[in-house]
Amino acid sequence: MKKLVMMLLLIAIMVNNAWAQKEIVFAVDATWPPMEFVDAGKNIIGYSIEYMKAAGEAADFKPVFKNVAWDGIFAGLATGKYDAICSSVSITDERKKNMDFSAPYFKVRQALIVPKKSQAKSLADLKGQKVGGQIGTTGYFAIKAADGIEAKSYDEVGLAIEDLNVGRLAAVVCDDPVAANYALNQYKDTLKIAAIIETGTVESYGIAVRKGNQETLDLVNKGIAAVIASGKDKELQQKWIGQ
Amino acid sequence: MSEKKVIIDVGDGAAIPRPEDKGLLSAWWLSFVGTLAVLAYLLIFHPDPYLRLLKFLPDGIVVTFQVTIASICLALILGLLAGLGRISRNRIVNLVASTYVEIIRGIPLLVQLFYIYFALGRIVRVPDMVAAIIALGFCYGAYMGEVFRAGIMSIDNGQTEASLSLGFNRSQTMRYVILPQAWRTILPPVGNEFIALLKDTSLVSIIAVSDILRRGREFASESFLYFETYTLIAIIYLLITLILSKFLSNVEQRLSHYERR
Incomplete structure (x- = not known):
């Protein structure tokens, strides 16, 4: 009986891998509550994490989060250690020269x-x-x-x-x-x-991907657009920030 | 080896010009005229941003002076008490005064400021200005205690003996005979401490007191004119200390009237 279950599970995993959703690995510096941080059970949680999970459901990709220290997080992206960065990265012109950004998923207020x-x-x-x-x-x-x-x-x-x-x-x-x-x-x-x-200046967080990685960027953008359209982002804001 | 005793006289404050430095080519005049000239040049030829900056700073200058004057008063009182305490023959008074001086002199002023404002802030809610004055007053009180002690001890013991034999008690001796004479010795180093204290008030900007430096930093962080801002702040501090040191030099000269033959 046990063996059978194991077999089924193995098959399920393999099948899953074969067909299903594309996996996107996000680098996270999980030291930034309430946006992304580690809970008592060492799970990476937070506003951005839930946001990307919701985006993944909507755009059919599987987000995987990898805890990476902040310094070196951009270098790791360039060398292909992960597909994207989801770590409260502000979108700036300077950074746009070196990487591509998704649509903003969070406006700093x-x-x-x-x-x-x-x-x-x-x-x-x-x-x-x-x-x-x-x-x-x-x-x-x-x-x-x-x-x-x-x-x-x-x-x-x-x-x-x-x-x-x-x-x-x-x-x-x-x-x-x-x-x-x-x-x-x-x-x-x-x-x-x-x-x-409300202030005049607008600062936004975006998902950073390697320059030219259009496939990932399109998936993420699709997910973000769906989350905003469904109003889920407001819900998450209420949950993690309270306002 | 010669037996000659060498005395090295170093202070941490600005050098107070010696009364005999009267010529136009003294260091004081050079610094003073030079600073004024630079200030005038900047204001006339670059009114923007220097004039704008100068208009932004005055309330900071007022705060700096308020903190300086209040803490110098506190420091003088504490310094006199500590100085008298350290030469007291009462063991307990002596021990209390000495311990105060030892503890305060062993802790950096910046740490004392943080301690009084943020650490003790959990227990007693001291307003920022009061915290600044207490920290500076206590710190410089300890320094001045040493100055007072040295000044009092510099008066020849014969003075005390003479006054006691004339029927004064110890406190009368201190008040009417020793302190009036010691004051002349004490004044120059106290003046130095005064100037050093004025400069150290720049540290209070760390506990969000809006002094000259904090006002300047606010201006710089908004305009990104770091060079211009800190140049002007340095000039303002320098002008204030130069004027103060000249003033103290004049007072010193008056007090030494009786020593000149």
């Missing part, structure tokens, strides 16, 4: 983090109060541009969050994945994301 008991729903509610951000970031520029707010700049966003946590700031503005990481993990008992702020 600025999140307003406030203490749990705060009533504030936007920067306008915080007039006359201190709001912090990391120096030189989009988030800090948004605070500075807002009317009647005392902008405080920090060297690291973590220091600003800590200052918010002990009550010296009324709010902090930063990239929403980062915000979600703080507000939904480390500081989940004291902080929350109050709102998403």
Whole structure:
């Protein structure tokens, strides 16, 4: 009986390999919650991971995730160790020279983090109060541009969050994945994301593939388009980022 | 080997010009006029971005001065107490003062700032300015304690003996006889500490106090004009310390009035 099951399983795997979906190996630097990270059971999980799984279902490919350290992740793509990178890679003109990018699957937005008991729903509610951000970031520029707010700049966003946590700031503005990481993990008992702020600059994450690898790129793009069309991306955003 | 004793006099602050350096060709005049000339050149021939920058910085300069003055007051009080404590004959007072000096002098100021603001922030919520003033005041209080101690001990023991024999008690002796004389010896090194403290206030930008340096960094991170920003910031610090050192040199000269024959 046992043997039979084994045989069947083996056949199933072989058949699967023979026909079925194309396999795409994604390199992931799984140290970036909530976008891609490793859970207690050492599984790679996160927003991007679920997104690509959904894209795979829609466009009929099988995503395989391979944990790779960030430095060297682009070199590995060039030498063909994997087909694509799914690791919160921002689409920039500089990178476009060396690799091809899929359609954006995530737009980075600025999140307003406030203490749990705060009533504030936007920067306008915080007039006359201190709001912090990391120096030189989009988030800090948004605070500075807002009317009647005392902008405080920090060297690291973590220091600003800590200052918010002990009550010296009324709010902090930063990239929403980062915000979600703080507000939904480390500081989940004291902080929350109050709102998403619209800013002029748009930064997007895309899937990077080796230059000229049109087959993979088409599959991924097809999947991303299907996920957006079905509204699944909104659902994932709600699940992993909370807003 | 000769028996001659060599005294090496090195301070960590800006050099205070000696009163006899009066000529137009002294280092102080060269630096001062040179800095002013560079500043004037930049403002006249490159008003953009330097004039824009100069308009961006004033509240930072005010903050730097506020922090400097408040912490120098705290440091003078703590320094006097520590100095008196270290020469006290009361064992416990002596031990407390010495321990304070040892501990504070052994921890970098930057670490003290982080500690008071972020580490202790979990327990007591100190506002950023207060944290900056406490850290700088305590740190420089320990340095000045040593200066006060050395100044007091430089007064000849005969002065104490004479004053005690005239019926003063120990605290009266300290107040009316020793300290007024020691002050003249103490002032130059205290002036040096003053200038060193002013420069060290640039460290408080790390705890998000909006001093000159933090304002400059904010400007640079937005405009990417790193060269222009830090050039102007260096010029501003240099001008302030040059003016301060000249001022202290004049005060010193006044106080040494009685020593000149």
